[in-house]
Amino acid sequence: MDYLHQLEKILESKYRIITIESYDTDRVLDLFIQVSRFSNKAFYQAPPDEGMRRIGADHIVIPRTQSGTEKLKYIANAKHYGVYILRDFDEELEKKPNIALLKEIATGSTPKVVILLSEYLNIPRELKPYVLRSKHQLKKAG
Numbered sequence: 001m002d003y004l005h006q007l008e009k010i011l012e013s014k015y016r017i018i019t020i021e022s023y024d025t026d027r028v029l030d031l032f033i034q035v036s037r038f039s040n041k042a043f044y045q046a047p048p049d050e051g052m053r054r055i056g057a058d059h060i061v062i063p064r065t066q067s068g069t070e071k072l073k074y075i076a077n078a079k080h081y082g083v084y085i086l087r088d089f090d091e092e093l094e095k096k097p098n099i100a101l102l103k104e105i106a107t108g109s110t111p112k113v114v115i116l117l118s119e120y121l122n123i124p125r126e127l128k129p130y131v132l133r134s135k136h137q138l139k140k141a142g
Contacts, residue, residue, distance in 0.1 A: 003136075007035050011083060011113060015132035016106045019116045019123065022136040025087060028117055032085055045085040046071050052084070068092030072101035075114060085115045090122060099124050106130035 010018055022028045029045060036043035036055045044062075046052040051061035052071055065071045068089060075084050092098050093116075103126070105114055123131055 003031050004035055007031055010132065010134060011035075011041075013132055015130070016112060017102055017114050017116070017127065017131045019118075019121045019131055019133045020136060021118060021120055021134070023119055024136075025117050025119065028136060029085065029087070032083075032115070036083075042080065042082040043085070044082055046087065048088045069095065069097055069101070072098055072105070072114075075112060076101050076104050076108065078112060079110060081111055083113045083115065085117055087117050088119075089116045090118050090120065093122065093124055093127075099127060102127055103130065 010020075020028055032043060032045070033055055043055040044052050045055055046065060048068075049066065051063070052065040052074065053059075053061055062074065065074050068086070069092075071084075071086060075082070086092075102114065105112065106127075107130070123133070
């Protein structure tokens with residue numbers, strides 16, 4: 001099974017919070033960009049300390065999405081389905097308001113998927129029932 005198919009399967013799971021741990025997060029993000037090209041779903045990505053952007057419209061930054069809490073508030077309040085890729089979010093998982101927002105997203109009535117993409121993530125105990133964890137060791141392109 002190729003990586004693109006694996007990512008599609010992960011997105012189709014019942015989980016709304018997905019962690020992907022990889023030493024090559026740039027490559028995983030590139031794979032999501034490829035998946036988004038053939039999808040009718042809205043994909044967003046957000047590096048740390050930068051505003052969120054819709055993939056395919058990277059020149060437009062979504063206002064008030066700089067901090068981790070602002071990003072999660074935006075996602076929690078979104079009225080439509082979306083796939084939100086938050087990079088290097090590990091420090092943000094230590095903040096109680098962010099944990100509460102992630103639980104709200106995971107149990108809310110509007111389906112959406114938050115992907116936490118980092119080399120390593122320490123998931124708080126109270127979030128573990130809501131999280132699908134995935135670790136990837138991608139082979140070097142040769």
